[in-house]
Amino acid sequence: MNARELKNKFVNFFVSKGHIEIPSASLIPENDPTTLFISAGIQPLVPYFLGRKHPVGQRLVNVQKCVRTIDIDEVGDQVHHTFFEMLGNWSLGDYFKKEMIPWSFEFLTKELNIPIDKLAVSCFAGDNDAPKDDETALLWKDQGIPGSRIAFLPKANNWWGPPGITGPCGSDTEMFYWANNSPTPKNFDPKNSNWVEIWNDVLIQYLKNDKGEFEKLVQNNIDTGMGVERTVAVLNGFSDNYLTDIWQPIIKKIEEISGKSYSDPQYQKAFRIVSDHIRASVFIISDGIEPSNKETGYVLRRLIRRSIRQGKLLGIDTNFIAQIAQAVLDNQNNYAGTYSELNQNKDKILSILDSEENKFRKTLTRGLNEIQKLIERNKNITGREAFTLYESFGFPVEMIQEEFSKNNLRLDLTEFEKARESHIEQSRTLSAGKFRSGLADHSEIITKYHTATHLLHASLRKILGDHVQQSGSNITSERLRFDFTHPDKLTDNQISQIQNLINQQIQKSLEIKRQEMKFTDAQKQGALAFFGTKYPEIVSVYSVGDFSKEVCTGPHVTNTNTLGQFQITKEESAGSGKRRIYAVLE
Numbered sequence: 001m002n003a004r005e006l007k008n009k010f011v012n013f014f015v016s017k018g019h020i021e022i023p024s025a026s027l028i029p030e031n032d033p034t035t036l037f038i039s040a041g042i043q044p045l046v047p048y049f050l051g052r053k054h055p056v057g058q059r060l061v062n063v064q065k066c067v068r069t070i071d072i073d074e075v076g077d078q079v080h081h082t083f084f085e086m087l088g089n090w091s092l093g094d095y096f097k098k099e100m101i102p103w104s105f106e107f108l109t110k111e112l113n114i115p116i117d118k119l120a121v122s123c124f125a126g127d128n129d130a131p132k133d134d135e136t137a138l139l140w141k142d143q144g145i146p147g148s149r150i151a152f153l154p155k156a157n158n159w160w161g162p163p164g165i166t167g168p169c170g171s172d173t174e175m176f177y178w179a180n181n182s183p184t185p186k187n188f189d190p191k192n193s194n195w196v197e198i199w200n201d202v203l204i205q206y207l208k209n210d211k212g213e214f215e216k217l218v219q220n221n222i223d224t225g226m227g228v229e230r231t232v233a234v235l236n237g238f239s240d241n242y243l244t245d246i247w248q249p250i251i252k253k254i255e256e257i258s259g260k261s262y263s264d265p266q267y268q269k270a271f272r273i274v275s276d277h278i279r280a281s282v283f284i285i286s287d288g289i290e291p292s293n294k295e296t297g298y299v300l301r302r303l304i305r306r307s308i309r310q311g312k313l314l315g316i317d318t319n320f321i322a323q324i325a326q327a328v329l330d331n332q333n334n335y336a337g338t339y340s341e342l343n344q345n346k347d348k349i350l351s352i353l354d355s356e357e358n359k360f361r362k363t364l365t366r367g368l369n370e371i372q373k374l375i376e377r378n379k380n381i382t383g384r385e386a387f388t389l390y391e392s393f394g395f396p397v398e399m400i401q402e403e404f405s406k407n408n409l410r411l412d413l414t415e416f417e418k419a420r421e422s423h424i425e426q427s428r429t430l431s432a433g434k435f436r437s438g439l440a441d442h443s444e445i446i447t448k449y450h451t452a453t454h455l456l457h458a459s460l461r462k463i464l465g466d467h468v469q470q471s472g473s474n475i476t477s478e479r480l481r482f483d484f485t486h487p488d489k490l491t492d493n494q495i496s497q498i499q500n501l502i503n504q505q506i507q508k509s510l511e512i513k514r515q516e517m518k519f520t521d522a523q524k525q526g527a528l529a530f531f532g533t534k535y536p537e538i539v540s541v542y543s544v545g546d547f548s549k550e551v552c553t554g555p556h557v558t559n560t561n562t563l564g565q566f567q568i569t570k571e572e573s574a575g576s577g578k579r580r581i582y583a584v585l586e
Helices: 003-015 043-049 097-111 134-143 228-235 248-258 265-286 295-313 321-329 340-344 346-378 383-393 397-406 413-433 444-464 492-507 519-524
Strands: 059-067 083-092 119-124 150-153 167-178 195-208 214-227 470-475 480-485 512-518 538-544 548-551 566-573 578-585
Touching: 003 059, 003 083, 003 097, 003 228, 043 083, 043 167, 043 214, 059 265, 083 228, 083 265, 097 134, 097 167, 097 195, 097 214, 119 134, 134 150, 134 167, 167 214, 195 228, 214 228, 248 265, 248 321, 265 295, 265 321, 265 340, 265 346, 295 321, 295 346, 321 346, 340 346, 346 383, 346 397, 383 397, 383 413, 444 470, 444 480, 444 492, 444 538, 444 548, 444 566, 444 578, 492 566, 512 519, 519 538
Parallel strands: 119 150
Antiparallel strands: 059 083, 083 214, 119 167, 167 195, 195 214, 470 480, 480 578, 512 538, 538 548, 566 578
8 A cells, every 4th residue: 555545545534434624734833833843733723622613614634744853863764754744633522532443443454454463552541630541442342452452551652742831632542553474462562663553543631731730621622643654664564664655766766866775774874864854855845945044944954964964975976956856746656746835836846955955065065174174273173073063064974084084083983972962952952942832822922923913914015015925924922023025125114114004903903803714715805825835615714804814723812902012123034035024012
């Protein structure tokens, strides 16, 4: 079974159970200031777990694009990926355990034809926050899963969320597949690596508040997650994800360019990093991000540069990134024809990748010169200095060692590794810090700032022209940041006009109304809908008096008079043809 077949089976199965398919959200969160990328299918849906009604109904299903960067340094083994696709179905206050468990069993055994003998499950063992989940275990037994194949595990294993301090969360039940040709053990041992998790049903019943307490939500919800890459590998008998047809067209292109073979163990890590990072870069660029030294742009730049470094280890010394990207775009078994944004932005994707590769190859040349300067000056380079070269110029440790050996020097690998581990830990701390406010923070101040972005968007279009489109935003409790398309630096007079126009609307005490309508009708009414490329058939439209109308899912105040005074604090470039505004509410 290939990836396209798996995705179709999943979506069609849940559509047959009364679900509505919704499109994948953009990788760039629209209304979530707490994270750089969408990393799970639930992320764009969090408000609906708290009681808000979704425009298309209570039963949803989709294939969500995801990027996770917290373990970027783990990519290179058989299973880790930066970009991946997540299959998910959701119940927003509708069905719960007694429906979801039988459906899970039916999909695994009937649709995917997995023998029951190869299945095991885990359930929540219970603690002071929530009871042991005997109910779910009994539902699995009713399907035919023997008690010896059901494990009760603690919160570390069988609890989802919240990823931040506060938010919806709950126990989960995970499904495992015996990925070995030997007879399946009678008893399920979660520590046995031959048991591979392939699906997760999260039973979201709680809200963790800012005091660390777990409150019951107003409704019970279901959130599931099945990783496409891992499941395709398992169903095809591969322990190495990169042997599936998701990856093989990309791998074969790298083999063609490098003259190396993926079957050679010494090159497998490099093959995996190059294929993973370029695939992720293709999707990130397709959602409007360009390489830079900040946030999402920095992540993209890092992925591209790591790819080039690993390409050097494969003996590739000429531009090759765009050729590998083409193999991603042309993958008939998975992406071609599935994501319209790939086709629409094809030329842009390839151009940006080629340009970034040219820039980095010049950086590598400067790095070589820097090594020579250090060697000539010191006659020795510490492991920490070598790591600085690695981080600043993108030098793989193997390349640094090679330059050292030419000068009869030896690199202190222990010291180098300590510096590297320290950097990784700092990066993880920074990434984790993105969630400090909780996923999709809907606090009062965040709600005010989000509403203010609607006024800002409309004002920019009225003062600068209709070519202005939102290209990103980031909101914290201290300020808002708004990115938009515009070729020129704003003048002081333009900034003053925009600011005054917004404050006029605040002083008018305009009412903010929400309507649900067909996306086509929203467009006809002139509602702005520039963020992302796909929208469900039914959308939420927020109107700020007669001044602004946008398709949106984020939190909003009910009247502009609660916002206070709007002040633009900074205006700067956000990349080619884009500007960025920082503003505060006082």
